[in-house]
Amino acid sequence: MLDVSAGGVSMPSLETVSLKRIMATEEAVLQLVSGCSCLADLTLEQCPSMEELVVTSPRLESFSIFCCHNTRHVVLHTELLRTLRYRDGLPGKNFFTIADCTKVLAMTIDICQSFVRKSAPTVTPIMKLITRCTNLTFLHLHLSMAYHSGTFMRALRRLPHLRQLALKGIIKDDQTVRSISTLLRNTPGLDMLSLSLLRPYSPKPYYLGINSSIIQTFI
Structure with a gap:
């Protein structure tokens, strides 16, 4: 305490x-x-x-x-400030007030919620934060941001010094694959791309006589 x-x-x-x-x-x-x-x-x-x-x-x-x-x-x-790390849901407008964003060199943004059916304005605050850090050399993001690949790409184009990009998450569909491919074509200055692929959850049919898919509905 x-x-x-x-x-x-x-x-x-x-x-x-x-x-x-x-x-x-x-x-x-x-x-x-x-x-x-x-x-x-x-x-x-x-x-x-x-x-x-x-x-x-x-x-x-x-x-x-x-x-x-x-x-x-x-x-x-x-x-x-050189390093900024955030893990939570999508932040609201003006969540961060930083005296000088241009000194930030490394950033990790891990959004713990799905981007499916999220409108573009809901992701705008986090994209604005990224673009304000104009001297970023390392950026770590969640693959779920691929659902707004257009907004994401516009943000990356404003980071001329970005050399390392790390993406973590589950490749759920072809859209995610296409978004990663588009990303690589539009970031020729990258020296390193790291992909941390997570295994999708695959519930077992039964556990101790109980259907695990039913359990998931209550979690």
């Missing part, structure tokens, strides 16, 4: 903080983060109390936020 005293926190020498499954109040988390004036690497994972996060450390170089489903806005007051 995170217990922050009323007087706040002062840890000026601490450079790396990783908070996972913290059930403390948003105020307590913010006090902890703000008390690390030299913070260079911050990771938040499954922190349900966080709705708006403000990181004031001017030395922050790496920021990761994973599965903080209630977070609506993240403000990073740093001009040194």
